[in-house]
Amino acid sequence: MKPLEKFKKFLGWRNAPKPHITLNDEFYGHLAPFRLPFILTVFVMLIGTIGYMTIDGFSLMDAIFQTGITFTTVGFGEIAPISNMGRIFTISLIIFGFVLFSISIGIIAEVVKRGEFQKTVKERKMLYEIARLKHHFVVCYHNDFTIQVTRQLRENHIPFVVVDPREDMEEVAKKHHYPYFVSAEPHTEAGILKSHLSSAKGMITLADNVADNIATIASARLYETEIGRVRKFLIIANAKNNEDEQKLVKLGANKVVTATKLMAQRINAMAARPDMENLLQEFLYKKDTPLDMEEAKVSKTSWLALQKIKSARLRDIANVTIIGIRQKDKQFIPMPKGDTIIMPQSKLLLIGTSEGITKAKKVIRKKQKPEELKYV
Structure with missing residues (x-):
């Protein structure tokens, strides 16, 4: 290691991340x-x-x-x-x-x-700001869906970059409060590199036609393979009908939302259980609330694999409750008892506070039984 690098490491300095496209030329x-x-x-x-x-x-x-x-x-x-x-x-x-x-x-x-010149300076500054993001979402195409989705992302404090080829993206971003934006086609190399997809958690593509969604998903998966990414991108897309939904899933989308189907499900839920729907809307669909619900995967090397649920003691150390187990074969066990065995590669459905779930996940990921369990 060079003396300068050692000195920077001693002081705790880190080199600022650079965008893949710097616009220097x-x-x-x-x-x-x-x-x-x-x-x-x-x-x-x-x-x-x-x-x-x-x-x-x-x-x-x-x-x-x-x-x-x-x-x-x-x-x-x-x-x-x-x-x-x-x-x-x-x-x-x-x-x-x-x-x-x-x-x-x-x-x-x-x-x-x-x-x-001024336009290039502004875009260059934006690209350097985007390069500093980690685990953000790349939201493709600006439309009415994008406005609503980004509003929820802002409320949940989830970073995102909006990518759209329109030339007036700066004015659109100011109007709809997009903190980061890129004016490019999302499926092109420029769109992928400028949005710094390599450090993103995933991509949300909300094109008005299925062809654009197909091109964007295919490009993201190819780029994923090219950079050798271990954790796959979480890709969410919208579709107009069931046929388009099936196409997008086959191409690599993790989740596909059909507006008509989603609306029907929400209306049915409201009609059948109006009080429960209000409860979910108030506590589970928002980030900064007293109650949250997430899945936590139990790896093969986790100390909790092949242990009984009551051995986890998650309620005692994190104030979190296990309300379901999704087995590796997709079988779901609702409200499991304390003697239920936790199998490797299963997913635990946890409910509790955001802080408690975060702490519980850390406990689940450990390879050795945590020290704090000795005192509870």
Whole structure:
């Protein structure tokens, strides 16, 4: 390890993550018009320095200083007596300086007028901010579904990036409070890299037509294979009918939501159990509530594998209750008893506070029996 890296590690410094696409080429491309004024400035300074040293015998530093104050027309005057030939040379420098200044102002005005430079600077800043995100969701395509979904994500404090090819994404993002956005096709390489999908938890694609959803899901799965990601992306999509739903599932979507089916299920739930539906809406569908419900997977190496439920003591150490077990073969055991054996690779359905569930998951992931169980 290099000494500088050791020093950074000692101080706890970390290198800021960089986006996959930095737009450096575009950024420096916008600066290309300034090359000519810069080269001419250096050339005039060189000619002026040589001229004062040759004509009036100035020292190197005096010649550079005299050239600088003359070329920029600051009006300091002569730092040493100058001959008539030197004064003619000085007038020439002043004229060249004025012409060069006028050209530079014209170039700056043209660059600012086009607005491409400012646009690139803003996009570059946005890409660096997106690169700092971890376990975020990439939400594809802006529409009415996206507005509602992102509203819930904000309320649950889940980071997200909205990706849409429309050119007015900046105005759309301001209107609908998208903190991070990318103007690109979600299924393209640019869309995937700019949204920093590699560090995302998953993708939510909400296109108005199934073809765009198909292209986005296929691209995400191919990118997943390309980067060798161990944990697969969680991909959620919308569909208009059951046929489209089946297609998206076969292509790799983990969850597909059909608006008509979802609406029918919610209406039936409200009609059959209105009080229970209100309870779920109030406590389980929101993040910052006293009650939460999640699944926790029991790995093969977990200390809890092949143990009885009562051995976990999750209620004592985390105030969490196991209300169901989903076995590896998809069989679901509701309200299991304390003597029920927890099989490897099964999933425990936990209910409790968000903090308690987080603590319970840490306990379940441990390979050895936790120390705190000795005191409960």
